[in-house]
Amino acid sequence: MTPFKKGAEANLYLDDWYGRKVVIKNRVPKVYRHPSLDYKLRVSRTIREAENMHEARKASVPTPIIYIIDKENSTLVMEYVQGTRIKEILDQLSSEERDKVCQQIGREIGRLHNVSLIHGDLTTSNMIRVDDDKIFLIDFGLSFHSQDDEDKGVDLHLMKRALDSTHYRCAHETMRSIAVGYEEAVGKESASRVLRKVREIEYRGRYFSQRA
Amino acid sequence: MRRLCLGIESTAHTFGVSVVSNDGVIHSDVRDIYVPAAGRGIHPSEAAQHHNSVAHNVILGALKEAGTKPREIDVIAFSCGPGLGPCLRVGATVARALSVYLRRPLVLVNHALAHIEIGSLTTGARDPLVVLVSGGHTAIAAYAERRWRIYGETEDITLGNLFDMFAREVGLATPGGPEVEKMGAQGKELIDLPYTVKGNDVAYSGLLSAALREYRKGVSLYDLCFSLQEVAFSMMAEAAERSLAHTEKKELLLTGGVAANKRFQSMLESIAEDHNARFFAVDRRFSGDSGAQIAWNGILAFQSGVTVKVEESLVKPRWRLDQVDVTWRS
Numbered sequence: 208m209t210p211f212k213k214g215a216e217a218n219l220y221l222d223d224w225y226g227r228k229v230v231i232k233n234r235v236p237k238v239y240r241h242p243s244l245d246y247k248l249r250v251s252r253t254i255r256e257a258e259n260m261h262e263a264r265k266a267s268v269p270t271p272i273i274y275i276i277d278k279e280n281s282t283l284v285m286e287y288v289q290g291t292r293i294k295e296i297l298d299q300l301s302s303e304e305r306d307k308v309c310q311q312i313g314r315e316i317g318r319l320h321n322v323s324l325i326h327g328d329l330t331t332s333n334m335i336r337v338d339d340d341k342i343f344l345i346d347f348g349l350s351f352h353s354q355d356d357e358d359k360g361v362d363l364h365l366m367k368r369a370l371d372s373t374h375y376r377c378a379h380e381t382m383r384s385i386a387v388g389y390e391e392a393v394g395k396e397s398a399s400r401v402l403r404k405v406r407e408i409e410y411r412g413r414y415f416s417q418r419a
Numbered sequence: 420m421r422r423l424c425l426g427i428e429s430t431a432h433t434f435g436v437s438v439v440s441n442d443g444v445i446h447s448d449v450r451d452i453y454v455p456a457a458g459r460g461i462h463p464s465e466a467a468q469h470h471n472s473v474a475h476n477v478i479l480g481a482l483k484e485a486g487t488k489p490r491e492i493d494v495i496a497f498s499c500g501p502g503l504g505p506c507l508r509v510g511a512t513v514a515r516a517l518s519v520y521l522r523r524p525l526v527l528v529n530h531a532l533a534h535i536e537i538g539s540l541t542t543g544a545r546d547p548l549v550v551l552v553s554g555g556h557t558a559i560a561a562y563a564e565r566r567w568r569i570y571g572e573t574e575d576i577t578l579g580n581l582f583d584m585f586a587r588e589v590g591l592a593t594p595g596g597p598e599v600e601k602m603g604a605q606g607k608e609l610i611d612l613p614y615t616v617k618g619n620d621v622a623y624s625g626l627l628s629a630a631l632r633e634y635r636k637g638v639s640l641y642d643l644c645f646s647l648q649e650v651a652f653s654m655m656a657e658a659a660e661r662s663l664a665h666t667e668k669k670e671l672l673l674t675g676g677v678a679a680n681k682r683f684q685s686m687l688e689s690i691a692e693d694h695n696a697r698f699f700a701v702d703r704r705f706s707g708d709s710g711a712q713i714a715w716n717g718i719l720a721f722q723s724g725v726t727v728k729v730e731e732s733l734v735k736p737r738w739r740l741d742q743v744d745v746t747w748r749s
Contacts, residue, residue, distance in 0.1 A: 213664075213694075214664055215657070215660045215661040215663070215664035215665070216657070216660070216661075237689075238689055239653070239656055239685070239686040239687075239689040239690060240649075240653045240656075240686075241609050241649045241653070243609055244609060244614070244649065244650070244653060248614065327617065327618065328617075328618045328661075329618065330618065330619075330665060332664075332665050349616065349617070349618070361574070361617055361620075364620075365617060365618035365620065368569070368570070368571075368572075368618070368619070368620070369618070371568065371569070371741075372561075372568040372569055372570045373568075373570075373665070373666075375563065375564070375566070375568060408574065411574065411575065412572060412573070412574060413501075413555070413556065413557075413558070413572065413573065413577065413739070414500075414501040414736075414737040414738065414739045415737070415739070
């Protein structure tokens with residue numbers, strides 16, 4: 208079978224599974240990595256992804272349903288979600304639409320954080336808009352549990368970085384809208400603590416200056 | 420018309436001067452490198468003193484090697500940041516003096532961007548995803564609309580820092596990268612060390628602490644060097660692969676001091692191949708800091724009309740790559 212999509216760490220295949228359209232996500236061995244490190248990473252991420260996607264779903268964050276976990280082959284079979292990647296549409300939306308979509312993204316991230324789930328790889332490639340009213344989050348391979356503001360801050364920092372680099376024309380407004388949605392989900396106090404962390408993390412990076 | 424640029428590099432260890440022409444020919448490249456005492460890191464004011472004492476000879480050397488008279492130089496460029504303040508000010512002072520004395524325009528160059536431009540010049544890469552790894556940088560960037568956009572970056576120390584600090588603590592010489600590479604070549608067993616990738620970002624301070632902990636436990640230094648390299652490079656390679664998949668660029672360019680590492684090159688080459696991208700590594704002679712990168716970037720900037728008045732040529736120790744307005748790339 209040829210993959211319908213080749214991601215950074217996995218090949219995705221479309222298949223039919225008892226009448227349902229499914230995605231087979233196979234984390235392929237990376238020849239550039241030491242074999243034992245490679246195996247460890249593939250297996251642990253496969254398990255994390257399955258567990259945490261399921262947990263996100265329970266917290267009513269839209270994620271694909273997991274049907275099969277094949278640990279040995281680092282492969283998951285999951286629901287196929289029909290929609291558009293946010294990466295492809297964000298720059299084209301009207302600013303009202305964009306604000307709406309980003310607030311919703313912020314709410315979904317907030318819902319994850321409310322149940323101590325950190326996504327770990329928030330980019331617009333990992334979000335799918337479905338039926339114009341739902342945002343599915345995918346790619347939970349780097350997700351983990353934490354209640355720390357630091358970890359939540361890093362999560363949002365990565366989101367901000369993805370906007371700054373890929374959606375530079377609307378990075379500022381989209382991040383602001385995400386913050387609005389996030390605050391709505393986690394509450395004012397928690398949101399301002401985490402957003403303060405986001406700035407702190409940025410300044411900790413190379414050559415950032417508080418004065419700039 | 421042929422134009423000659425004299426570039427001065429002085430962000431950290433290296434005081435380097437080079438003459439480069441606008442057709443991309445590097446006519447000379449002379450460097451004098453400050454070496455801290457064994458077991459010590461770079462001391463900014465000592466490094467600056469070093470630069471002060473060698474500046475005269477390095478400049479004369481670069482002119483002589485190029486067969487150029489001072490009057491034939493058309494433009495003076497210097498590395499204005501990011502880097503160590505005292506070191507940057509030596510290069511800045513020398514550049515301003517030359518600019519005033521020879522009555523030639525002055526150009527400020529961002530050191531990180533210069534690593535990218537010399538990488539592009541020596542490889543022919545046109546629109547690459549760039550992996551910039553050195554003592555001062557560990558970042559993944561691509562160009563769009565007059566800016567280099569950062570896709571991933573270290574959240575704490577750089578790859579160069581990691582190897583330098585490790586080497587210093589275990590009694591190896593600095594710069595640590597080549598030493599760790601040499602020792603690691605004799606290691607076999609992969610020791611369990613923390614692997615930290617956050618999206619396209621990496622963080623190395625936890626890895627450094629863990630590696631030093633293993634060292635104090637008496638683990639073989641060969642195996643430890645081997646494992647440190649494997650883990651540190653795999654993390655960065657993965658971040659690069661994520662960025663490559665996300666940006667869908669067709670070229671991958673490795674540049675900066677750590678780019679000389681063969682193991683890291685082979686990892687990125689494998690990734691590029693996997694994603695149908697062409698892989699380029701900066702010419703080994705120009706991976707480390709040099710006046711050539713500054714002179715080449717300087718002439719590019721100059722030809723697009725970027726110059727600065729001497730009285731406004733202040734150094735910028737924290738001048739980030741993504742803050743530079745790039746006027747010479749399309």
